[in-house]
Amino acid sequence: MKVGIIGCGAIAHIITNFAVDGKLGVDLEFFFDRDIERAENLALQVDGTVVIEVKDMLDKVDLVIEAASPQAVKDVVPEVLQKGKDVLIMSIGALMDFELKNKLENIAAENGAKIYAPSGAIVGLDGIKAASIGKIKEASLITRKPPRSLGISADGETILYEGKASKAVKEFPTNINVAAALSIACGKDVDVKIIADPNVNRNVHEVHVIGDSGEFKTITKNVRCSINPKTSVLAAYSAIKLLNSLNENLIVGT
Secondary structure (H helix, E strand, C coil): CEEEEECCCHHHHHHHHHHHCCCCCCEEEEEECCCHHHHHHHHHHCCCEECCCHHHCCCCCCEEEECCCHHHHHHCHHHHHHCCCEEEECCHHHHHCHHHHHHHHHHHHHHCCCEECCCCCCCCHHHHHHHCCCCEEEEEEEEEECHHHHCCCCCCCEEEEEEEHHHHHHHCCCCCHHHHHHHHHHCCCCEEEEEECCCCCCEEEEEEEEECCEEEEEEEEECECCCCCCCEHHHHHHHHHHHHHCCCCCCCCC
16 A cells, blocks of 8 residues: 655654554655655655655555644645545544534545544543444543643643633644544543643543443553654554554454
């Protein structure tokens, strides 16, 4: 399977490193970024090709990884799907715009394409997806991050947001993909609290879900990417595992 990537930041670096080691399970061949130098630096590692426009890779790939921004999901992903190419979306927060989500699903269906959304920076999403077959009564997320990764300074624990996920992803579009992933898995606009906490050195996500199938509590303490502290290494790993699974004969999990 031939793959291209849009956005050559922290997640793309981790994915490319796995491609160099032959552990990606697909052929990572095309790179696009508005900063051409960033794209060139990654492409050189795998003898890949830099494209000036996304459309230049679409006739040559089977799948495109979006690792750029929520805006890229809105502006670029429709074009990819219209070409009948599968898309792996990292900026899943964009899909909390339900009008956009429905539009992308319709385009994918019309053109025989698939949209993949990795589990990202939390654990337990498979179980929650299974629980959503029944009724989920309550679902909440508490996210704690070092102030720096939220772009602020704070001497003590500071609550930056408390409310629904659909609003949180608009106010913190590059920091709260977890809230979107949880909401989509639950089929419910989950309750979210975002805390800047100088006492933590990792991105911490506490999930609590209650449904007719049981109660779920998870705490994920993520190692932050050295290139971009807003990004958790686990988020990139979830994309890599999803890519691996496309060629696996035994699929574990929902």
